[in-house]
Amino acid sequence: MSRRIRRTPYTSCVEKSGISGFTVVNHTLLPKAFQHTTIEDYYHLRENVQIWDVGCQRQVQIKGPDSAFLVQKITPRDLRSMEVGECLYVPLINDDGKIINDPILLKIKDDHYWLSIADSDILLWVQGLATGLGLNVKIEEPDVSPLAIQGPYSEDLMVDIFGSKIKELNFFNFDYFEFDNTKQLIAKSGYSSQLGYEIYLNNSNLGEKLWNTICSFGKKYNLRPGAPNLIDRIEAGLLSFGNDMTSVNSPLECGFEKYCSLSSEIDYIGKDKLIKEKKLGSKLKLCGVAFAGEPQSACKIPWPVYSESVKIGEITSGIYNPALKVNTGIALLLKSYLDKVSEVKVEVLKNDFKEGIICSLPFSVSKNYELINQIRSKK
Amino acid sequence: MSRRIRRTPYTSCVEKSGISGFTVVNHTLLPKAFQHTTIEDYYHLRENVQIWDVGCQRQVQIKGPDSAFLVQKITPRDLRSMEVGECLYVPLINDDGKIINDPILLKIKDDHYWLSIADSDILLWVQGLATGLGLNVKIEEPDVSPLAIQGPYSEDLMVDIFGSKIKELNFFNFDYFEFDNTKQLIAKSGYSSQLGYEIYLNNSNLGEKLWNTICSFGKKYNLRPGAPNLIDRIEAGLLSFGNDMTSVNSPLECGFEKYCSLSSEIDYIGKDKLIKEKKLGSKLKLCGVAFAGEPQSACKIPWPVYSESVKIGEITSGIYNPALKVNTGIALLLKSYLDKVSEVKVEVLKNDFKEGIICSLPFSVSKNYELINQIRSKK
Numbered sequence: 001m002s003r004r005i006r007r008t009p010y011t012s013c014v015e016k017s018g019i020s021g022f023t024v025v026n027h028t029l030l031p032k033a034f035q036h037t038t039i040e041d042y043y044h045l046r047e048n049v050q051i052w053d054v055g056c057q058r059q060v061q062i063k064g065p066d067s068a069f070l071v072q073k074i075t076p077r078d079l080r081s082m083e084v085g086e087c088l089y090v091p092l093i094n095d096d097g098k099i100i101n102d103p104i105l106l107k108i109k110d111d112h113y114w115l116s117i118a119d120s121d122i123l124l125w126v127q128g129l130a131t132g133l134g135l136n137v138k139i140e141e142p143d144v145s146p147l148a149i150q151g152p153y154s155e156d157l158m159v160d161i162f163g164s165k166i167k168e169l170n171f172f173n174f175d176y177f178e179f180d181n182t183k184q185l186i187a188k189s190g191y192s193s194q195l196g197y198e199i200y201l202n203n204s205n206l207g208e209k210l211w212n213t214i215c216s217f218g219k220k221y222n223l224r225p226g227a228p229n230l231i232d233r234i235e236a237g238l239l240s241f242g243n244d245m246t247s248v249n250s251p252l253e254c255g256f257e258k259y260c261s262l263s264s265e266i267d268y269i270g271k272d273k274l275i276k277e278k279k280l281g282s283k284l285k286l287c288g289v290a291f292a293g294e295p296q297s298a299c300k301i302p303w304p305v306y307s308e309s310v311k312i313g314e315i316t317s318g319i320y321n322p323a324l325k326v327n328t329g330i331a332l333l334l335k336s337y338l339d340k341v342s343e344v345k346v347e348v349l350k351n352d353f354k355e356g357i358i359c360s361l362p363f364s365v366s367k368n369y370e371l372i373n374q375i376r377s378k379k
Numbered sequence: 380m381s382r383r384i385r386r387t388p389y390t391s392c393v394e395k396s397g398i399s400g401f402t403v404v405n406h407t408l409l410p411k412a413f414q415h416t417t418i419e420d421y422y423h424l425r426e427n428v429q430i431w432d433v434g435c436q437r438q439v440q441i442k443g444p445d446s447a448f449l450v451q452k453i454t455p456r457d458l459r460s461m462e463v464g465e466c467l468y469v470p471l472i473n474d475d476g477k478i479i480n481d482p483i484l485l486k487i488k489d490d491h492y493w494l495s496i497a498d499s500d501i502l503l504w505v506q507g508l509a510t511g512l513g514l515n516v517k518i519e520e521p522d523v524s525p526l527a528i529q530g531p532y533s534e535d536l537m538v539d540i541f542g543s544k545i546k547e548l549n550f551f552n553f554d555y556f557e558f559d560n561t562k563q564l565i566a567k568s569g570y571s572s573q574l575g576y577e578i579y580l581n582n583s584n585l586g587e588k589l590w591n592t593i594c595s596f597g598k599k600y601n602l603r604p605g606a607p608n609l610i611d612r613i614e615a616g617l618l619s620f621g622n623d624m625t626s627v628n629s630p631l632e633c634g635f636e637k638y639c640s641l642s643s644e645i646d647y648i649g650k651d652k653l654i655k656e657k658k659l660g661s662k663l664k665l666c667g668v669a670f671a672g673e674p675q676s677a678c679k680i681p682w683p684v685y686s687e688s689v690k691i692g693e694i695t696s697g698i699y700n701p702a703l704k705v706n707t708g709i710a711l712l713l714k715s716y717l718d719k720v721s722e723v724k725v726e727v728l729k730n731d732f733k734e735g736i737i738c739s740l741p742f743s744v745s746k747n748y749e750l751i752n753q754i755r756s757k758k
Contacts, residue, residue: 001679002402002619002621002622002677002678002679002696003621003622003680003681003695003696004498004619004620004621004622005402005403005621007680023381023384023403024384024402024403027498027499027621094506094510095506095509095510100503119383119406120406120500120503121499121500121503121504122503124479124499124500124501124503124504124507125500125503125504125506125507126507127473127474127504127507128503128504128505128506128507128508128509128510128511129507129508129510129511130474130507130511131473131474131507131508131511131648132507132508132509132510132511132512132513133511134511240381240383241383242381242382242383242384242406243381243382243383269510298381299381300380300381301382301386302382316382317381317382
C-alpha cells in the first residue's frame, strides 16, 4: 500500500470490519471479501442486505455549455431523450470503435453530467478530447465516493435511514436525500442481480459516519460488509471491463447492439467503424458458457474454449454456481462457430477438458434451464 | 487476481521465484518483494545485480506524420534537439498545467515515439487529444514489456548476454541487440540510483526465455529477482507519480523547472498556466525531509509535516535509510514557509512528532550531510 493506491472514505471502516483482501480499481482500493467464501457471500447477498465500499467507482464530472455535446460524442447510445435524474449504462468507444469503458452516465442537470466509471482513466480521455476539440467544458473528478447497499432488504434499510421517499425511486433513477444536514444523491442501482441502491456521497469527511450509520441500522436486517460477488455477477450477465471485454473489443461483439444507435441524427466518435462492422458482421460474440466437472474456483487466467479441436475463444470470468449447480462463465467466442455449434469444451487446466454448452446471458433466463440440466450430469 | 489485472510475460517466472506480493501499476502486476526485507534488498541492489519485472511500464506508441507535433504538444520539455536513440524524462501536463504522468520518452524514429509510462492511462489522454485535434497519427499499446537489470554488476551481466556493444550505450540512450534471433531495444536506464539497463522486450512469447537466460547468466554475479526499492528511490530523489505528486500538482512545484521550457518557439498544452505560475510563484515545493526517531517502515498513509503548529505539507514516500542512519521522506511543502524555516516536525503517528530537517534531493548530495548528522541524534 502507498498513496498511489488510493483509500476511500470508507477504507478505515472496512479495515475494522475484517477485510480479507483488496483489489485495485481506478487506482483505488476495492474490498474483495470479508472472511466469508464467495459462495457464502452469494447466498447472504440474495437473502439479506450488504454494504459495499465501491468508492473506486470514480466520477468524471462534465460541466458547462458543451457538456451535452461532449457526452453524446463519447458514446454510441442515443442520449436525446435522457432526462435529469436518470442513470444510463453507456459503453464508451474510441476512434477505432472499440470499448474503453462502460460507465453509468448520470444526468445531474442539462449541462452537468457524471460518468461513474469502470477501471480506466476516462478522465484523461474526456479531458484529451475536450482540449483537442476546444470545448467549453470543465472536467474533473469530484469528491464523490459511491457506497452500495445491495440485497432484498436494501429498500427496508434505506427507508429506515433516508425515509419513505426512497420507495419512489425507479430503477436506474436518482434523487437527493438528506444525511447529516447534507444533500446526497442516491440512485436505485448496483452491480448485483438484487434490489439495491448506490449512495454517491459527495463529502469524504462523512464517509465513516455514513458507513457506521448504515451498519447500525442494518443490524436488524442481518447486514454484512461485502463486495461485488463473482457468482452473482456472472449469473446476472453483468460484465466487467478489463475482464470480459477490453479495448480490443467492439460494443457489437459484447451484445450492446441496443446501445449502439446508427441514427443519422446523432454523431459520436467511432460511429463509422460501427456502421462498417454492422455491415460486415462482428468477429466475436459474448455469451455464457455452462460446463460440467468438479466445482471450479474463480478463473484467474482465461480458460480456453474449444469446438472440437479448434480454439474458439476464452472464458474470462468463471466460477461454480452453487444454486445452478454448474460451472458458469462469460466468454467471447468466434461468431462463425456459434451459428453451427452449441456444445463446447472448456480447458480448465492444461489438457483437462470439461464438457460445456453455450447459454444466453443472464443465466437465469428460462431457455437456459434445459441446457444447464443437460450439462450438469456430464464430466 | 483476474484478467483485469494483467500479467506480464515474466509473471509466471516471478511466481516461481518466491514472490511475496504484488502491487498494481497500469492495470498490470508489479512485484513488490521476494522474501527479503526492503533493507536487505537495498544493500543487495547496491552491491550486486537484480532483475526486475517492470512489464507494468506500458508503452504508448505514437506513429505517423503528426507524431512529433503531438509529442511536443503534451510536454513542457523542449524536444527540438531530441535525437533518435535518446530517452528523455518528460513530465506530461494537462490544460490546467498539472502533471498527469512522468514517462520516459523514447524517440524510435522521426515519426515514431514511445512513452514508457507511470501509473495513469496516457493511452487514453493521447488518443483523446489526437482524435479531438484530428491528427494523422496511430496510437496504440504495443506488445512491449520492459525488464530491468539494475545494480553495479549489470553491465558485466549484460555484456555476457548481449555482447560488448552494450558498453557503447550512453546513459539514457538505447540501441538494438539480438536475442533469440530477434532484435530487442535496450536502454541504459532504470528506476534506481545504480547502473542499469531496461530491455524493452517486444515479443511476449520470449518473456520466460529472456528471464531464465538472465537468471542463468546472472548466477555468477549473485543476481536476485527484485523490485523498485523504496529506500534507494527516496535516497536518489526518484519520484513516483501518484505518490509524490498527483494531478493536482504542477511540474514547477515538483522541481521540474529545467523541463519546463517557456520558449516562444514551442507550443504545448498548459503552457499559459505555467507562464502564469512562474510569474506568481508556486504554492508548493517538493523536497526531501530527514527526521529523527526509531526507524520507520514504509509510509502507507502520508505523514503530516509541521512548522511550529502549522501543517505545511505531507511526506508521501517515507522510510528509514540504514546507510544514512536516518528516516527519509519526500514531501510537498508550502513554499512560503521554506524560505523561513529548515526545521520541521513529522507526525508519524497521531500526536507522535519527530524532529526533522529539510534536505535537497537526492539525499546523497554533500550539502545534506551536515543537516542529516544534526538530526540523527535527536528524538
